[in-house]
Amino acid sequence: MMLSPLWRLLCAALLIVACDAQLGMDASQTRVIGGHTSAAPPYFAGLHKLGDTSPFCGGSLISPRHVLTAAHCVTRTDGPLAIWPGVGDLHDIPEEIAVTGVRVHPRYNARAIQHDLAVLTLAHDVSRSDFKPIALADAQLTPPKLQILGFGNLSRDDHIYPDTLQSAEIALVPYSKCQSVGGPYSYTIEEQICAGDLKHGERDSCDGDSGGPLIRKGKPDVLFGIVSWGVDCGRAGQPGVYTRVSSYREWIEAQMDIWSQLDLSEKVQMLFYFPLYEIQASQGSQPIIRRFTAAYQHWQESPSDPRYSTVKLWQQSFAGEVFTLELLSSGAQSYRLRLHYSGKVYEVPAPYTELTLRESKDLGADAESLFEG
Numbered sequence: 001m002m003l004s005p006l007w008r009l010l011c012a013a014l015l016i017v018a019c020d021a022q023l024g025m026d027a028s029q030t031r032v033i034g035g036h037t038s039a040a041p042p043y044f045a046g047l048h049k050l051g052d053t054s055p056f057c058g059g060s061l062i063s064p065r066h067v068l069t070a071a072h073c074v075t076r077t078d079g080p081l082a083i084w085p086g087v088g089d090l091h092d093i094p095e096e097i098a099v100t101g102v103r104v105h106p107r108y109n110a111r112a113i114q115h116d117l118a119v120l121t122l123a124h125d126v127s128r129s130d131f132k133p134i135a136l137a138d139a140q141l142t143p144p145k146l147q148i149l150g151f152g153n154l155s156r157d158d159h160i161y162p163d164t165l166q167s168a169e170i171a172l173v174p175y176s177k178c179q180s181v182g183g184p185y186s187y188t189i190e191e192q193i194c195a196g197d198l199k200h201g202e203r204d205s206c207d208g209d210s211g212g213p214l215i216r217k218g219k220p221d222v223l224f225g226i227v228s229w230g231v232d233c234g235r236a237g238q239p240g241v242y243t244r245v246s247s248y249r250e251w252i253e254a255q256m257d258i259w260s261q262l263d264l265s266e267k268v269q270m271l272f273y274f275p276l277y278e279i280q281a282s283q284g285s286q287p288i289i290r291r292f293t294a295a296y297q298h299w300q301e302s303p304s305d306p307r308y309s310t311v312k313l314w315q316q317s318f319a320g321e322v323f324t325l326e327l328l329s330s331g332a333q334s335y336r337l338r339l340h341y342s343g344k345v346y347e348v349p350a351p352y353t354e355l356t357l358r359e360s361k362d363l364g365a366d367a368e369s370l371f372e373g
């Protein structure tokens with residue numbers, strides 16, 4: 001296991017908690033509805049299931065490592081997710097980066113579709129040389145003309161999806177007007193922006209555009225909203241509803257602190273680097289000390305296997321997250337590690353390095369030095 005400089009730094013900063021003390025753990029003819037093919041800005045992210053050839057949602061890169069999207073994009077989907085940074089043409093897909101962390105806004109309400117936002121952490125930084133994250137709007141004053149971007153449905157009556165990124169200009173719909181549309185629109189809150197073409201319904205976002213950016217075009221572009229919902233698409237009198245980014249700046253920025261920039265593997269390494277050992281009952285006079293390391297790279301949800309039983313559990317919590325690593329054994333010197341995190345169970349892939357030490361040393365601050373590998 002490499003102890004990267006970042007890791008060392010974090011370890012130093014978090015010594016007590018993590019590293020030390022626990023030694024003992026839209027017209028519908030065209031497109032978006034009424035849009036046109038647009039050059040993809042580098043901050044546009046196509047959110048898809050790892051291995052898929054088209055995105056199901058959009059997103060915006062707000063740092064080289066973070067994508068802002070809609071909560072409903074990530075809460076209804078399972079399986080590993082990934083993004084394409086700056087994707088403009090599905091026949092010419094840029095680099096794919098896996099999503100390793102998902103933070104859904106704690107007040108996300110799936111029924112009313114409110115507080116519909118999530119911050120995704122990527123496996124590594126975007127490497128495009130033209131990359132620039134989009135700036136988050138910080139004023140409540142929303143410009144009267146905004147732009148949407150996405151690979152969503154082009155048709156209000158059919159399912160027609162483009163191969164190229166679409167964009168359209170839409171108009172801000174004042175909050176009071178939006179609420180007076182009635183129906184679900186009467187539940188819109190100040191933390192939402194309504195926008196579209198109230199009069200004709202010619203331009204709108206649609207299914208598949210969710211999570212994507214609502215921007216003010218400029219130098220630079222500024223992110224005002226996140227595509228969230230609407231009743232149908234591109235109908236007069238029925239605007240689109242967007243999550244108002246400026247209302248959540250603080251929360252969004254907090255998700256980009258140093259801890260949240262770590263992917264799941266890095267977090268696990270940090271929290272469990274030392275704790276992963278067990279001292280077995282003595283054999284003879286010498287206790288057997290084992291330390292388990294594993295390639296924490298690819299996280300796969302896993303069902304349980306009844307042939308294995310729990311040998312040991314290690315639990316660590318940090319920054320409001322609880323991680324439990326479970327060591328399982330089939331009895332025949334065959335071990336597996338599973339991680340319980342955020343309500344899911346992941347198989348920690350082998351190979352494990354199982355180190356057995358037959359030394360009865362006191363595991364003090366020097367525990368690391370007892371083991372190699």
Ligand code: ARG
Binds near residue numbers: 227241
């Ligand atoms: N919920 C849709 C999605 O998941 C976005 C719908 C936007 N609808 C609208 N009429 N603006 O992609």
